[in-house]
Amino acid sequence: MKYLAGRLAALLAVLAVIGLLPRLTRTDPALTILRARYAERPPTPETLDAIRADTGLDGGPLHILGGWLGGLLHGDLGTSWVSGQPVAPDAIAALGVSLTLMGASLAVALLLAAALAAGTLRRGATRRIVTTRAGVGAAVLAAFPEFLIAAVLAAVVAVRLDWLPALGWGTPGQTVLPALAMGIPAGALLGRLLDDALPAAFAEPWARAATAGGLPATRIARHALRRTLPGLLPQLGLIVVGLTGGAVAVETLYAIPGLGGTALAAALAQDLPVLQACVLMLLLLGIAAGLAARLASRTLLGPALHDGALPALLPPALPARRLLTAAAVVLAALFAAVTVTGLLRDPLQIDAAARLAGPSTAHPFGTDSLGRDILARLGHGAARTVLTAVAVSAATLLLGLALGAVRAGALTETANALPAILTGLVVAGVAGPGPWSAAAAVTAVAWAPIAAHTSALYAQERAAPHIAAARALGAGRAHLLRRHVLPGVLPPVVRHAVLRVPAIALALASLGFLGLGAAPPSPEWGRMLSENLPYAERAPWAVLAPAAALAVLGATAVLAAAAVRGAGHRGARGRKGAA
Numbered sequence: 001m002k003y004l005a006g007r008l009a010a011l012l013a014v015l016a017v018i019g020l021l022p023r024l025t026r027t028d029p030a031l032t033i034l035r036a037r038y039a040e041r042p043p044t045p046e047t048l049d050a051i052r053a054d055t056g057l058d059g060g061p062l063h064i065l066g067g068w069l070g071g072l073l074h075g076d077l078g079t080s081w082v083s084g085q086p087v088a089p090d091a092i093a094a095l096g097v098s099l100t101l102m103g104a105s106l107a108v109a110l111l112l113a114a115a116l117a118a119g120t121l122r123r124g125a126t127r128r129i130v131t132t133r134a135g136v137g138a139a140v141l142a143a144f145p146e147f148l149i150a151a152v153l154a155a156v157v158a159v160r161l162d163w164l165p166a167l168g169w170g171t172p173g174q175t176v177l178p179a180l181a182m183g184i185p186a187g188a189l190l191g192r193l194l195d196d197a198l199p200a201a202f203a204e205p206w207a208r209a210a211t212a213g214g215l216p217a218t219r220i221a222r223h224a225l226r227r228t229l230p231g232l233l234p235q236l237g238l239i240v241v242g243l244t245g246g247a248v249a250v251e252t253l254y255a256i257p258g259l260g261g262t263a264l265a266a267a268l269a270q271d272l273p274v275l276q277a278c279v280l281m282l283l284l285l286g287i288a289a290g291l292a293a294r295l296a297s298r299t300l301l302g303p304a305l306h307d308g309a310l311p312a313l314l315p316p317a318l319p320a321r322r323l324l325t326a327a328a329v330v331l332a333a334l335f336a337a338v339t340v341t342g343l344l345r346d347p348l349q350i351d352a353a354a355r356l357a358g359p360s361t362a363h364p365f366g367t368d369s370l371g372r373d374i375l376a377r378l379g380h381g382a383a384r385t386v387l388t389a390v391a392v393s394a395a396t397l398l399l400g401l402a403l404g405a406v407r408a409g410a411l412t413e414t415a416n417a418l419p420a421i422l423t424g425l426v427v428a429g430v431a432g433p434g435p436w437s438a439a440a441a442v443t444a445v446a447w448a449p450i451a452a453h454t455s456a457l458y459a460q461e462r463a464a465p466h467i468a469a470a471r472a473l474g475a476g477r478a479h480l481l482r483r484h485v486l487p488g489v490l491p492p493v494v495r496h497a498v499l500r501v502p503a504i505a506l507a508l509a510s511l512g513f514l515g516l517g518a519a520p521p522s523p524e525w526g527r528m529l530s531e532n533l534p535y536a537e538r539a540p541w542a543v544l545a546p547a548a549a550l551a552v553l554g555a556t557a558v559l560a561a562a563a564v565r566g567a568g569h570r571g572a573r574g575r576k577g578a579a
Contacts, residue, residue, distance in 0.1 A: 108183025116191030245419020342379015400450025
């Protein structure tokens with residue numbers, strides 16, 4: 001009951017923020033409506049007051065929130081500020097499109113996950129090998145944002161090869177590329193998780209007894225899958241939540257009339273009733289996916305959920321730490337070299353005679369549609385993105401430490417289930433697009449993993465024997481916190497925050513790609529990708545250069561994190577063996 005009460009309170013808080021968007025916006029809603037519907041009328045106080053009275057915006061926050069919630073109970077999602085038409089019909093139609101796209105993307109994800117884990121499943125069932133096969137490659141692929149894969153697929157498959165249509169919706173061919181763009185990272189993550197869990201399942205006594213008893217390999221494999229599914233279903237729920245965020249970028253790129261593209265257009269136009277409806281539906285989709293995954297997990301566990309009969313699966317051994325470290329160092333050195341070289345060039349200099357010029361000695365990565373040097377823009381964009389990501393990481397570290405210490409579990413889970421793009425739409429609807437809005441949107445949700453890590457370590461340290469001994473000797477709360485708790489909590493949490501810097505940079509780039517970040521002519525990687533995508537057929541280097549930079553950044557983060565995990569796992573195994 002306490003669990004449900006906390007989650008319900010967090011959900012109501014999010015709903016209140018969505019309902020109060022018209023009051024939170026930095027612009028006058030009446031002025032927005034006047035410009036959209038009655039551009040010929042002067043913005044006199046009488047005219048603005050009449051618009052506020054007609055739309056119900058003349059009351060206080062409670063009046064506006066109550067009116068919006070009351071409309072929801074009657075199926076009324078409001079009236080568009082731009083078109084003056086009811087929001088519900090278009091939002092429901094967009095919901096159907098998004099559900100279809102998410103269903104196709106989930107099918108791609110499940111197929112890819114099955115393919116990645118097939119080798120381990122086959123070998124484990126026949127007892128020939130019980131090690132993971134997907135490896136770091138799947139983790140690297142899972143780290144690529146949907147908008148990056150979507151842009152590369154559009155540039156290569158649709159534009160260069162002309163195999164599939166790049167825009168539109170309504171035919172099976174128009175579903176393939178968007179479903180691949182959203183399904184590949186989700187499937188890579190799910191496949192890596194499944195591939196990691198299977199060896200531990202095959203190593204349990206029941207699997208050995210089944211093999212010794214001559215049970216068919218297919219039945220052993222089926223039971224191993226059932227054994228691992230309860231631990232994977234919550235992750236599957238989070239993956240579906242991630243699809244709701246990825247749908248915004250993918251639907252926008254491929255001109256798909258779904259909730260994501262509709263929400264982005266509404267945020268940029270300050271059409272808050274449409275944005276409210278789209279964000280609410282995307283949020284409910286994510287919540288429904290999480291609840292369905294939790295219920296399915298409890299059903300699969302059965303009696304073991306209550307009697308504790310099911311042992312925890314042990315983590316598998318990771319690839320050699322030296323190899324991972326070497327790969328991370330090489331990619332980091334490449335990233336640093338490109339950044340330094342680009343910083344020595346002017347990112348805003350326009351050479352009209354060299355528009356869309358190919359790579360050369362003068363322009364090693366070519367030029368964009370305005371004749372600006374791509375290498376220079378990559379370097380300056382890297383410096384800007386990394387500095388912003390470091391600042392956001394510092395803010396999330398402080399928030400995570402504070403909220404993790406007070407165990408804000410419900411708030412943490414709610415924030416963890418909100419994609420950064422979704423919060424970016426809300427922040428853009430309130431404050432408008434810009435670099436500060438993008439940073440605030442990422443900060444609003446990126447603290448959740450840090451808080452969860454802090455909470456777990458804090459509880460672990462408070463239960464340690466040395467705390468009880470120090471308390472028995474008369475140590476006060478301040479001394480216990482400063483001398484005993486913080487030394488065990490701060491170092492791993494700070495390392496966690498540092499490893500999340502590239503992921504935060506990718507989230508900022510995704511918002512820049514959607515036009516919710518820095519404004520032109522700022523050399524921001526996401527914006528570079530969106531600006532040059534229309535010229536992908538004539539100048540593919542203009543798209544592939546920022547795409548490769550984002551890919552290197554994501555791969556470096558994954559390899560560095562895997563190297564750190566490998567060191568931690570070996571240390572834990574060594575301590576266990578010594579004990």
